Amino acid sequence: MNKPEPITAIAPAVPDTWAEVGKPHPHESARLHVLGEATYTDDIPELHGTLHAALGLSQKAHAKLRGIDLSAVSQAEGVVAVYTARDIPGMNDCGPIIHDDPILADGVVQYVGQPVFIVVADTHDHARRAARLAKIDYEELPAILTPQEAKRAQSFVLPPMHLARGDFRRAFEQAPHRLRGELHVGGQEQFYLEGQISYAVPKEDNGMHVWCSTQHPSEMQHVVAHALGLHSHHVTVECRRMGGGFGGKESQSALWAACAAISAARLKRPVKLRPDRDDDMLVTGKRHCFHYEYEIGYGDDGRILAAKVEMVSRAGFSADLSGPVATRAVCHFDNAYYLSDVDILAMCGKTNTQSNTAFRGFGGPQGAIAIEYVIDEIARNLSMDPLDVRRANFYGRSDEEGRNVTPYGQKVIDNVIHELVAQLEADSGYRERRAATRAFNAASPVLKKGIAITPVKFGISFNLPHLNQAGALVHVYVDGSVLVNHGGTEMGQGINTKVAQVVAHELGLDLSRVRATATDTSKVANTSATAASTGADLNGKAAQDAARRIRERLTGFASAHYQVAPEQVRFADNQVFFGDRAEPFPAFIRHAYNARVQLWSDGFYATPGLSWDAATMSGNPFYYFAYGAAVAEVVVDTLTGEWKLLRADALYDAGKSLNPAIDIGQVEGAFIQGMGWLTTEELWWNASGKLMTHAPSTYKIPAISDCPEQFHVKLFENVNPADSIHRSKAVGEPPLLLPFSVFFAIRDAIAAVGDYRHNPPLQAPATCEAILDAVEAVRAAP
Known part of the structure; x- marks a missing residue:
């Protein structure tokens, strides 16, 4: 073995209290936000020859397209090309689960605001003005607009979901008190500060690079590849940050990415698609509104003895994510309360409106508010403080069996x-x-x-258990600086800050020495959406795994090189400690590099113990x-x-x-x-x-x-x-x-x-x- 190199510093005792997680660090881009230097998709310098796209939208809620005259659109100032469904080289679909969501309407329109064609022009303004010149001949069809109408017509985008436990009817009939009622809870626009936007740039050999404001780059990669008739490896999707997402950019950014990429592929020129706020809100789905009908049996103390609810959501014209939203609503109807005998029916009403989608809470709020409304009613009926009724219905304490x-x-x-x-x-x-x-x-x-x-x-x-996985890459450079890339997307919530803290902590470094880069499908593949509150959980664990692998390699090197036991090697306070000695992290990394120690690693994490049976609506989700x-x-x-x-x-x-x-x-x-x-x-x-x-x-x-x-x-x-x-x-x-x-x-x-x-x-x-x-x-x- 080579003689150990000189130590550059003699260390005090290893700081046992050192930590980089748990500290109230500011958001990693806070300074850039304040100075206006944070780069969003629309801030990326446009390449020479960049064109701008706009969408022509349906003016009818439900109608057959008898004829489309786009001659005035094509002849408008600055217009380069106009495309309809027949011009899509691959699949005309952007549905995230069920393929029932066309990129461009083909033969029939199903809501006011549905995209019918793409117009590409030399400027954003020219494209928008031209899109309004189309002459479309509609044959109107009956339209369903509310969830109540959808329920009456048995119009659903998916089969109803049913969860039952115990014997609701028996418990209801035997309850000392009973109530029945209805509740309507409206939807909600995501209203992200940065609207939907995609910028598609053709690359060599049928490649396509798409900068997209999206919570789900991997899904955008799949949609664009399918729309272009290509493989996923032809498409790279990148997102440095979003100006808000809230679920509205989980699946519905796909339409904009696909339209930009289709135009760019056909013209062999970069194309940017950025709708104005009005068009954005007309086209995109929102939080699902819900209508509830409930029957509740309860005791003199306010304890719920039987609960039945039928809830129908306004899904819109296609399935989108309505199924998972309804599932989560069913699983959150209980909120914080033990319900012994329940009968829950959830329906996704098909309506001629925008296809509703994910929104912060993802059906959980819609499920939980119904039981809270019920408890509020019970408390008033019994002249009790609602808090006391809530307490009477809480799940048992963690160490209690029975009501848990x-x-x-x-x-x-x-x-x-x-x-x-x-x-x-x-x-x-x-x-x-x-x-x-x-x-x-x-x-x-x-x-x-x-x-x-x-x-x-x-x-x-x-x-869905298979979505609970994540990957990450961590690079340690020869100067001791660290770069982390992971599959989560930054939308202002601070995921990059938290992941960087995790990596810094694992390597014993200050946060300033770790930098997170843009989410990129060519770096970490097959990622899940940054949604369901799992971003930091999944990607933090994956990044920790990658950093741990590097640290373990470095520990092995230090143990052999400095002739100390592995348990005596510790990384903390920007130093590497071995016994009673220490070396600054950059110097130590230089030694490791010279010894040909691998200084980068991938990491992976899959959440354990999850299961879900959609048929029986049971499991450990x-x-x-x-x-x-x-x-x-x-x-x-x-x-x-x-x-x-x-x-x-x-x-x-x-x-x-x-x-x-x-x-x-x-x-x-x-x-x-x-x-x-x-x-x-x-x-x-x-x-x-x-x-x-x-x-x-x-x-x-x-x-x-x-x-x-x-x-x-x-x-x-x-x-x-x-x-x-x-x-x-x-x-x-x-x-x-x-x-x-x-x-x-x-x-x-x-x-x-x-x-x-x-x-x-x-x-x-x-x-x-x-x-x-x-x-x-x-x-x-x-």
Whole structure:
């Protein structure tokens, strides 16, 4: 063996407390965001000869295409080419699961806004203007626009899903109390700040490079390859970052990627497709609205003894991701509550509207809000505090047998909802504030206050087990700097920051020494979408695996080269420690390179223990559950329907947080976004099936003025019992359920109009009009 090289430093004791995970680092691109230097797809310098595309859209909800006259389009200023379905060289389909979603309509249109043709011109403006010159002859067909109409017509994109446990009918008939009712919860536009966009550049030998704002580069690769009649290895899809996604760029970015690539392939020139906001909202799907009919049996203590619900969603004209969304809604109907005898039926209504898709929560919020509505009704019927009814129905504590199995058969072994809610109740002063709202209402005839506390139990993992896998690459360069590439996509949620922290921690480095690069299908292949709150879980584990492999090689080298036992080698504080000696990481890496040690590695991770039987709607679809709870206090003007959120307190279980600053930011953002869904964000189609809320002028997302002056968000101290990345928990989707508390606080305020004797028939979103309708209903009640 060669004589060991001189040590460049004599080390103090190895810093046992050193860690790079768990620190509140800022987002890795925060400085670039603030300075305007962060590169999004539309910021990529355009290559010479770049053309711009626009889509010609259907003006009818359901019709046969008897004739399409595109002569005026072709002759318009700047137009280079016009393409229809017959010009697609490969498959005319962009459906993510079922092939029922054409890229361009062929023979029939199925919603107002469906793309019929592509026009390519020298400028964006010329393309958009030309697209409006088409003359299309339609033969109109009957249209179905609402989920209720779809249910009556038995019009579904997929067979209904049914989950049953116990004997609902027997339990319902024997229950001391019974209630029946209906609820409608509207959909929601993703309203990402950066709209849909794709930039396709032809490469040699039939290659195609697509820069795309997408949550699922691998799926975009597949769709583009199929549309062009090529193999996946011909297509590279790259995404450095998105200006928001929220699920709207999981599957529905495929249409834009395919149209740009088809045009680029035919013209042999780069083509960019960036719709204006109006077209974006007209074409793309949103969160599914749901309509519910329920029957509930319950006891004198408020405990639910039997629960039946039939829920039908507005799926739109094609399946898209409606099946998995409905599955997750079924699996979250229980929320935080044990339900012994249940009968759950979920239907995906086929309607002549945009094909609805993924949205933060992915059906979970739509499933859980129904049971929360029921519990709110039960509490008012029994003149009980809703919190007490919720507690009576909670799953048993983690060490209890019996009340800890979900309707789909998974055992709840990590339940902390009892402790978490108790902490929030005390910290927020819920009981005292509830008494204060009632005192205020007794003396206030017009303004009414309301308060509510709601819990969250949310399952983490994709419903399809095979999607729960991820890969990563880690490179250590000779100067000691580190590069990581993984299959997740950055949409502002901080996945690159967290993954870089994981790699830095594994190699004993400061975060500044690790850089994450753009997601690229030519680097990490066959990736799953960054969705279902699994981004950091899956890709963090894969990157950790890659970094660990490098560290183990380096440990072997250090052990042999410096003649110390492997257990005496440790990486921390930007140094490599061996015994009582240490060397700066860059110098050590130079020695390892000279010794021909491999300094890069791939990593892979597959979530263990998952199973799902779609036929029986049973299994273990989730690796673990995330928990949370929130208290909201509102004031409502019963003459105008206006309302204001006065204070919000949220407590969220992030396990051992990888980055508390990012996680708290995610909780805050999810809370406000979920509040918008349930209060101000109303989607409205006219009688002809046209979406009329297709711009910021007609669709109201929450603004800074809608945020409460008192907004308290904390992370619950907990350790994930599942072997997640550093025992952390996901933070993307579950907090969106926390603002249920806002909706039920508004309902509580409306109930005050009738001295809390009647259940207000409040529907979501609780717009000013919906609030007034509920107020009038309470006033008119006997």
